[in-house]
Amino acid sequence: MADRRTEHLPGAGASLHHYVRGLVLSVLLTGAAFALVMTHALPRNATIFVILALAAIQIFVHLVDFLHIDGSLEQRWNVYAALFALLVVGILVGGSIWIMFSAHANMNIGTPMPGMTMTPEAF
Amino acid sequence: MTILDLPEAHSVHAPQHPSAAADDAELTEKTVFGFWLYLMSDVVLFATLFAVFAVVGRSYAGGPTGQELFDLPYVLVETAVLLASSVAFGFVTLAAQDDRRQATLLWMAVTFAIGAVFIVMEVYEFHHLIEEGAGPSRSAFLSAYFTLVGTHGLHVASGLLWMIVTGFQLARDGLTATVHRRLGLLGLFWHFLDVIWIVVFTEVYLIGVL
Numbered sequence: 001m002a003d004r005r006t007e008h009l010p011g012a013g014a015s016l017h018h019y020v021r022g023l024v025l026s027v028l029l030t031g032a033a034f035a036l037v038m039t040h041a042l043p044r045n046a047t048i049f050v051i052l053a054l055a056a057i058q059i060f061v062h063l064v065d066f067l068h069i070d071g072s073l074e075q076r077w078n079v080y081a082a083l084f085a086l087l088v089v090g091i092l093v094g095g096s097i098w099i100m101f102s103a104h105a106n107m108n109i110g111t112p113m114p115g116m117t118m119t120p121e122a123f
Numbered sequence: 124m125t126i127l128d129l130p131e132a133h134s135v136h137a138p139q140h141p142s143a144a145a146d147d148a149e150l151t152e153k154t155v156f157g158f159w160l161y162l163m164s165d166v167v168l169f170a171t172l173f174a175v176f177a178v179v180g181r182s183y184a185g186g187p188t189g190q191e192l193f194d195l196p197y198v199l200v201e202t203a204v205l206l207a208s209s210v211a212f213g214f215v216t217l218a219a220q221d222d223r224r225q226a227t228l229l230w231m232a233v234t235f236a237i238g239a240v241f242i243v244m245e246v247y248e249f250h251h252l253i254e255e256g257a258g259p260s261r262s263a264f265l266s267a268y269f270t271l272v273g274t275h276g277l278h279v280a281s282g283l284l285w286m287i288v289t290g291f292q293l294a295r296d297g298l299t300a301t302v303h304r305r306l307g308l309l310g311l312f313w314h315f316l317d318v319i320w321i322v323v324f325t326e327v328y329l330i331g332v333l
Contacts, residue, residue: 007148008148008151008152008155009151009155009303009304009306009307010155010307010308010310010311011213011216011217011219011220011307011310012220014213014216014217014220015217016217018213019210019213019214019217022210022213023206023210026206027203027206030199030202030203030206030321030324033324033325033329034195034199034202034329037195037329037332037333038195044333047333048330048333051325051329051330052325054325055321055322055325058321059318059321059322062209062314062317062318062321063318066209066210066213066314066317066318067311067314067315067318074152077156078156078159081159081160081163082159082163084163085163085164085166085167086166088167088170089166089167089170092167092170092171092174093170093173093174093177096174096175096177096178097174097177097178100178
Protein backbone atom coordinates (compact mmCIF):
# COMPACT_ATOMS: atom_id res chain seq x y z
CA MET A 1 0.00 0.00 0.00
CA ALA A 2 2.82 2.45 0.85
CA ASP A 3 3.69 3.05 -2.78
CA ARG A 4 6.32 5.75 -3.32
CA ARG A 5 3.87 7.68 -5.44
CA THR A 6 1.06 7.74 -2.91
CA GLU A 7 2.68 7.62 0.50
CA HIS A 8 2.68 11.40 1.00
CA LEU A 9 -0.79 11.94 -0.40
CA PRO A 10 -3.63 13.04 1.83
CA GLY A 11 -5.49 9.78 1.32
CA ALA A 12 -2.48 7.58 2.05
CA GLY A 13 -3.48 4.90 4.50
CA ALA A 14 -7.17 5.51 3.89
CA SER A 15 -9.29 2.44 3.79
CA LEU A 16 -12.91 1.66 3.13
CA HIS A 17 -13.87 1.61 6.80
CA HIS A 18 -12.94 5.33 7.12
CA TYR A 19 -15.42 6.30 4.43
CA VAL A 20 -18.15 3.98 5.70
CA ARG A 21 -17.74 5.23 9.27
CA GLY A 22 -17.67 8.85 8.05
CA LEU A 23 -20.82 8.32 6.00
CA VAL A 24 -22.77 6.62 8.79
CA LEU A 25 -21.79 9.23 11.41
CA SER A 26 -22.52 12.11 9.01
CA VAL A 27 -25.97 10.75 8.18
CA LEU A 28 -26.76 10.40 11.89
CA LEU A 29 -25.42 13.84 12.85
CA THR A 30 -27.00 15.71 9.91
CA GLY A 31 -30.27 13.81 10.36
CA ALA A 32 -30.38 14.68 14.05
CA ALA A 33 -29.76 18.38 13.36
CA PHE A 34 -32.48 18.61 10.68
CA ALA A 35 -34.91 16.56 12.78
CA LEU A 36 -34.43 18.82 15.80
CA VAL A 37 -35.16 21.95 13.79
CA MET A 38 -38.04 20.47 11.79
CA THR A 39 -39.86 18.93 14.75
CA HIS A 40 -39.32 21.85 17.16
CA ALA A 41 -38.56 19.27 19.83
CA LEU A 42 -36.54 21.71 21.92
CA PRO A 43 -36.84 25.42 22.78
CA ARG A 44 -35.16 27.75 20.27
CA ASN A 45 -31.94 28.48 22.18
CA ALA A 46 -31.43 24.87 23.18
CA THR A 47 -31.94 23.83 19.54
CA ILE A 48 -29.31 26.32 18.37
CA PHE A 49 -26.86 25.12 21.00
CA VAL A 50 -27.38 21.45 20.12
CA ILE A 51 -27.16 21.87 16.32
CA LEU A 52 -23.95 23.94 16.68
CA ALA A 53 -22.51 21.11 18.78
CA LEU A 54 -23.64 18.53 16.19
CA ALA A 55 -21.99 20.60 13.42
CA ALA A 56 -18.73 20.77 15.39
CA ILE A 57 -18.75 16.99 15.88
CA GLN A 58 -19.50 16.42 12.20
CA ILE A 59 -16.63 18.69 11.14
CA PHE A 60 -14.35 16.59 13.33
CA VAL A 61 -15.69 13.37 11.77
CA HIS A 62 -15.08 14.74 8.26
CA LEU A 63 -11.55 15.88 9.13
CA VAL A 64 -10.62 12.46 10.49
CA ASP A 65 -12.48 10.12 8.12
CA PHE A 66 -12.51 12.07 4.83
CA LEU A 67 -9.53 14.42 5.03
CA HIS A 68 -7.46 11.91 7.06
CA ILE A 69 -6.03 14.40 9.55
CA ASP A 70 -4.52 12.16 12.19
CA GLY A 71 -1.99 14.35 14.01
CA SER A 72 0.94 12.23 12.89
CA LEU A 73 4.39 13.81 12.94
CA GLU A 74 4.37 14.21 9.17
CA GLN A 75 1.24 16.33 9.39
CA ARG A 76 2.50 18.55 12.21
CA TRP A 77 2.84 21.66 10.03
CA ASN A 78 -0.59 21.09 8.49
CA VAL A 79 -2.05 21.04 11.98
CA TYR A 80 -0.17 24.21 12.98
CA ALA A 81 -1.46 25.96 9.87
CA ALA A 82 -4.99 24.78 10.69
CA LEU A 83 -4.73 26.00 14.28
CA PHE A 84 -3.54 29.41 13.07
CA ALA A 85 -6.45 29.56 10.60
CA LEU A 86 -8.77 28.67 13.48
CA LEU A 87 -7.35 31.57 15.52
CA VAL A 88 -7.97 33.99 12.63
CA VAL A 89 -11.48 32.60 12.21
CA GLY A 90 -12.16 33.08 15.93
CA ILE A 91 -11.01 36.70 15.80
CA LEU A 92 -12.97 37.37 12.60
CA VAL A 93 -16.26 35.76 13.50
CA GLY A 94 -16.22 36.29 17.26
CA GLY A 95 -14.91 39.84 16.90
CA SER A 96 -17.48 40.79 14.26
CA ILE A 97 -20.38 39.51 16.31
CA TRP A 98 -19.05 41.13 19.48
CA ILE A 99 -18.46 44.54 17.85
CA MET A 100 -21.78 44.59 16.02
CA PHE A 101 -23.70 43.57 19.14
CA SER A 102 -22.02 46.37 21.11
CA ALA A 103 -22.61 48.89 18.36
CA HIS A 104 -26.24 47.87 18.23
CA ALA A 105 -26.66 48.00 21.99
CA ASN A 106 -24.94 51.39 22.27
CA MET A 107 -26.73 53.04 19.39
CA ASN A 108 -29.80 54.61 20.80
CA ILE A 109 -32.14 54.08 17.90
CA GLY A 110 -35.28 55.88 18.98
CA THR A 111 -37.35 55.74 15.84
CA PRO A 112 -35.88 53.21 13.46
CA MET A 113 -35.99 54.21 9.84
CA PRO A 114 -38.48 52.21 7.81
CA GLY A 115 -36.97 49.06 6.49
CA MET A 116 -33.92 49.46 8.70
CA THR A 117 -33.64 46.49 11.00
CA MET A 118 -30.13 46.28 12.34
CA THR A 119 -30.30 43.22 14.52
CA PRO A 120 -27.12 41.18 14.57
CA GLU A 121 -28.52 38.11 16.16
CA ALA A 122 -28.03 35.28 13.72
CA PHE A 123 -26.80 33.13 16.57
CA MET B 124 11.71 25.55 -10.16
CA THR B 125 10.98 26.95 -6.73
CA ILE B 126 13.06 29.11 -4.42
CA LEU B 127 13.74 26.04 -2.35
CA ASP B 128 15.56 24.46 -5.28
CA LEU B 129 17.91 27.39 -5.85
CA PRO B 130 20.71 26.55 -3.39
CA GLU B 131 21.09 23.16 -4.98
CA ALA B 132 21.15 24.65 -8.47
CA HIS B 133 23.94 27.05 -7.49
CA SER B 134 26.01 24.58 -5.51
CA VAL B 135 29.56 24.12 -6.71
CA HIS B 136 29.50 20.38 -6.45
CA ALA B 137 27.33 18.46 -8.80
CA PRO B 138 24.15 17.69 -6.91
CA GLN B 139 23.69 14.07 -6.09
CA HIS B 140 20.59 13.14 -7.94
CA PRO B 141 18.31 11.10 -5.80
CA SER B 142 16.07 8.64 -7.53
CA ALA B 143 13.13 9.98 -9.45
CA ALA B 144 10.75 8.32 -7.03
CA ALA B 145 12.29 10.14 -4.08
CA ASP B 146 12.02 13.40 -6.04
CA ASP B 147 8.35 12.72 -6.63
CA ALA B 148 7.78 11.92 -2.99
CA GLU B 149 9.41 15.15 -1.86
CA LEU B 150 7.54 17.21 -4.43
CA THR B 151 4.28 15.63 -3.32
CA GLU B 152 4.99 16.45 0.31
CA LYS B 153 5.70 20.11 -0.51
CA THR B 154 2.77 20.41 -2.90
CA VAL B 155 0.30 18.93 -0.43
CA PHE B 156 1.48 21.33 2.27
CA GLY B 157 1.23 24.28 -0.12
CA PHE B 158 -2.27 23.26 -1.13
CA TRP B 159 -3.19 22.87 2.52
CA LEU B 160 -2.07 26.48 3.13
CA TYR B 161 -4.34 27.55 0.26
CA LEU B 162 -7.24 25.67 1.88
CA MET B 163 -6.56 27.43 5.19
CA SER B 164 -6.71 30.80 3.42
CA ASP B 165 -10.01 29.64 1.95
CA VAL B 166 -11.17 28.93 5.51
CA VAL B 167 -10.50 32.60 6.30
CA LEU B 168 -12.40 33.69 3.17
CA PHE B 169 -15.44 31.64 4.19
CA ALA B 170 -15.12 32.78 7.82
CA THR B 171 -15.42 36.38 6.60
CA LEU B 172 -18.61 35.52 4.73
CA PHE B 173 -19.96 33.58 7.72
CA ALA B 174 -19.23 36.60 9.95
CA VAL B 175 -21.09 38.87 7.52
CA PHE B 176 -24.05 36.51 7.53
CA ALA B 177 -23.99 36.30 11.33
CA VAL B 178 -24.17 40.09 11.53
CA VAL B 179 -26.77 40.91 8.83
CA GLY B 180 -28.51 37.52 8.53
CA ARG B 181 -31.63 38.93 10.22
CA SER B 182 -31.68 42.29 8.48
CA TYR B 183 -34.66 41.57 6.25
CA ALA B 184 -35.42 45.20 5.27
CA GLY B 185 -39.11 44.34 5.44
CA GLY B 186 -38.56 41.58 2.90
CA PRO B 187 -38.92 37.82 3.17
CA THR B 188 -37.25 35.98 6.05
CA GLY B 189 -35.33 32.74 6.00
CA GLN B 190 -38.30 31.04 7.61
CA GLU B 191 -40.51 32.09 4.69
CA LEU B 192 -37.96 31.26 1.97
CA PHE B 193 -36.05 28.15 2.98
CA ASP B 194 -37.38 24.70 2.22
CA LEU B 195 -35.60 22.41 4.70
CA PRO B 196 -36.42 19.06 3.00
CA TYR B 197 -34.89 20.47 -0.22
CA VAL B 198 -31.76 21.56 1.69
CA LEU B 199 -31.58 18.13 3.32
CA VAL B 200 -31.53 16.52 -0.13
CA GLU B 201 -28.80 18.95 -1.26
CA THR B 202 -26.81 18.04 1.86
CA ALA B 203 -27.23 14.32 1.20
CA VAL B 204 -26.15 14.78 -2.43
CA LEU B 205 -22.98 16.63 -1.44
CA LEU B 206 -22.17 14.04 1.23
CA ALA B 207 -22.69 11.25 -1.30
CA SER B 208 -20.29 12.89 -3.74
CA SER B 209 -17.73 13.30 -0.96
CA VAL B 210 -17.95 9.57 -0.15
CA ALA B 211 -17.82 8.76 -3.87
CA PHE B 212 -14.49 10.59 -4.05
CA GLY B 213 -13.32 8.36 -1.22
CA PHE B 214 -13.69 5.48 -3.68
CA VAL B 215 -11.62 7.45 -6.22
CA THR B 216 -8.85 7.67 -3.62
CA LEU B 217 -9.10 3.96 -2.79
CA ALA B 218 -9.12 2.89 -6.45
CA ALA B 219 -6.14 5.16 -7.24
CA GLN B 220 -4.23 3.70 -4.30
CA ASP B 221 -4.72 0.22 -5.73
CA ASP B 222 -3.60 1.48 -9.17
CA ARG B 223 -6.94 0.58 -10.70
CA ARG B 224 -7.23 3.08 -13.52
CA GLN B 225 -10.64 2.08 -14.87
CA ALA B 226 -12.19 2.02 -11.40
CA THR B 227 -10.63 5.41 -10.61
CA LEU B 228 -12.13 6.90 -13.75
CA LEU B 229 -15.48 5.30 -13.08
CA TRP B 230 -15.68 6.66 -9.53
CA MET B 231 -14.57 10.09 -10.76
CA ALA B 232 -17.48 10.02 -13.20
CA VAL B 233 -19.84 9.05 -10.35
CA THR B 234 -18.45 11.84 -8.12
CA PHE B 235 -18.80 14.31 -10.97
CA ALA B 236 -22.39 13.32 -11.71
CA ILE B 237 -23.46 13.62 -8.07
CA GLY B 238 -21.59 16.93 -7.70
CA ALA B 239 -23.31 18.22 -10.83
CA VAL B 240 -26.70 17.35 -9.29
CA PHE B 241 -25.79 19.53 -6.30
CA ILE B 242 -24.91 22.47 -8.55
CA VAL B 243 -28.12 22.06 -10.57
CA MET B 244 -30.18 21.99 -7.36
CA GLU B 245 -28.43 25.14 -6.11
CA VAL B 246 -28.91 27.01 -9.38
CA TYR B 247 -32.59 26.02 -9.34
CA GLU B 248 -32.89 27.25 -5.74
CA PHE B 249 -31.27 30.61 -6.62
CA HIS B 250 -33.46 30.96 -9.70
CA HIS B 251 -36.57 30.22 -7.66
CA LEU B 252 -35.62 32.83 -5.03
CA ILE B 253 -34.92 35.50 -7.63
CA GLU B 254 -38.22 34.71 -9.38
CA GLU B 255 -40.00 35.25 -6.07
CA GLY B 256 -38.43 38.70 -5.77
CA ALA B 257 -35.96 37.47 -3.15
CA GLY B 258 -32.83 38.27 -5.14
CA PRO B 259 -29.51 39.40 -3.68
CA SER B 260 -30.48 43.08 -3.84
CA ARG B 261 -33.66 42.62 -1.78
CA SER B 262 -32.09 42.88 1.69
CA ALA B 263 -28.79 42.64 3.55
CA PHE B 264 -29.86 39.13 4.59
CA LEU B 265 -30.28 38.04 0.97
CA SER B 266 -27.05 39.77 -0.16
CA ALA B 267 -25.14 37.87 2.52
CA TYR B 268 -27.00 34.65 1.69
CA PHE B 269 -26.27 34.75 -2.05
CA THR B 270 -22.64 35.76 -1.49
CA LEU B 271 -21.97 32.97 1.02
CA VAL B 272 -23.87 30.13 -0.64
CA GLY B 273 -22.84 31.33 -4.10
CA THR B 274 -19.15 31.36 -3.14
CA HIS B 275 -19.47 27.77 -1.93
CA GLY B 276 -21.27 26.84 -5.15
CA LEU B 277 -18.53 28.45 -7.27
CA HIS B 278 -15.97 26.37 -5.38
CA VAL B 279 -17.93 23.19 -6.10
CA ALA B 280 -18.23 24.18 -9.77
CA SER B 281 -14.43 24.74 -9.91
CA GLY B 282 -13.98 21.32 -8.36
CA LEU B 283 -16.11 19.81 -11.14
CA LEU B 284 -13.99 21.56 -13.79
CA TRP B 285 -10.82 20.30 -12.07
CA MET B 286 -12.31 16.79 -12.07
CA ILE B 287 -12.85 16.92 -15.84
CA VAL B 288 -9.26 18.07 -16.46
CA THR B 289 -7.73 15.47 -14.13
CA GLY B 290 -10.02 12.81 -15.59
CA PHE B 291 -8.65 13.55 -19.05
CA GLN B 292 -5.08 13.45 -17.75
CA LEU B 293 -5.77 10.13 -16.07
CA ALA B 294 -7.29 8.68 -19.23
CA ARG B 295 -4.36 9.93 -21.32
CA ASP B 296 -1.35 9.33 -19.01
CA GLY B 297 -2.54 6.65 -16.61
CA LEU B 298 -1.85 6.80 -12.87
CA THR B 299 1.48 8.63 -13.03
CA ALA B 300 2.99 10.36 -10.00
CA THR B 301 1.61 13.67 -11.27
CA VAL B 302 -1.90 12.31 -11.71
CA HIS B 303 -1.75 10.70 -8.25
CA ARG B 304 -0.72 14.04 -6.77
CA ARG B 305 -3.50 15.95 -8.52
CA LEU B 306 -6.10 13.40 -7.45
CA GLY B 307 -4.85 13.74 -3.86
CA LEU B 308 -5.20 17.53 -3.92
CA LEU B 309 -8.58 17.35 -5.63
CA GLY B 310 -9.73 14.97 -2.90
CA LEU B 311 -8.63 17.40 -0.19
CA PHE B 312 -10.48 20.20 -1.99
CA TRP B 313 -13.65 18.15 -2.49
CA HIS B 314 -13.87 16.91 1.12
CA PHE B 315 -13.03 20.42 2.34
CA LEU B 316 -16.05 21.84 0.50
CA ASP B 317 -18.26 19.33 2.27
CA VAL B 318 -16.89 20.58 5.61
CA ILE B 319 -17.76 24.18 4.63
CA TRP B 320 -21.27 23.00 3.72
CA ILE B 321 -21.80 21.67 7.27
CA VAL B 322 -21.39 25.23 8.55
CA VAL B 323 -23.57 26.60 5.73
CA PHE B 324 -26.57 24.36 6.40
CA THR B 325 -26.24 24.84 10.16
CA GLU B 326 -25.81 28.61 10.25
CA VAL B 327 -27.77 29.70 7.19
CA TYR B 328 -30.60 27.19 6.80
CA LEU B 329 -31.18 25.54 10.18
CA ILE B 330 -30.61 28.57 12.42
CA GLY B 331 -32.09 30.76 9.67
CA VAL B 332 -35.54 29.21 9.99
CA LEU B 333 -35.56 29.25 13.79
